[in-house]
Amino acid sequence: MRKIYIVPNFVTTANLFCGFYSMIAAIQLDFVSASWAIVGASVFDALDGRIARLARATSRFGVEYDSLSDLVSFGIAPGILLNQWALLRFGRLGWIAAFIFVACGALRLARFNVTSDILPKGFFQGLPITAAAGMVATFMLFNESVNWPTNYEGFSLFLTILLSFLMVSTIKFPSMKEVNWHSKSIFWYLLAGVLVMILIAVKPEVTLFLILSIYI
Secondary structure: OOOOOHHHHHHHHHHHHHHHHHHHHHOOOOOHHHHHHHHHHHHHHHHHHHHHHHHOOOHHHHHHOOOOHHHHHHHHHHHHHHHHHHHHHHHHHHEEEEEEHHHHHHHHHHHHHOOOOOOOOOOEEOOOOOHHHHHHHHHHHHHHHOOOOHHHHHHHHHHHHHHHHHHHHHEEEOOOOOOOOOOOOOHHHHHHHHHHHHHHHHHHHHHHHHHHHOOO
């Protein structure tokens, strides 16, 4: 067996833990905790690959483990959250829509695994599953925070189908992997990053939802 590196895979396990906890919280109708757990999982997912590359600890095992963890945290967990929080009133249509989200997320991960070496690094083909799951989680937090007066259940059904379609589409979504950190404009990137962090600190439920909405 090839080497299995402890640190990046431990971070991936933290991602998996957050996804599992999100499912438990959603089943217990604690939707706020379930949503924040998905957000936490996305943070660990962003860290594990970078830690592995910085430590030169990448491995095929880590890639496969990361994909399996992502399916739990960003496919099954938000699917259960959607069903328990907003789609139960639609009966069979609701849980089928939630399953479509999970299935499209799995297809998105499988396609990424087989095309990541041949596609340009400057964009993603289809909406990343992490962004789709983040949109579900932050929409729930946004709705809870501002008490959105609209029919959130009907909008959630529409959002579920839309995100599912975007994940398996061939639409190009920008990636930050090819940002030129030596560019003269890097100062403006840093300034924008500071402003975003301030807004997140002030009102994370609203800011995170708006950022993902603009990205999508």
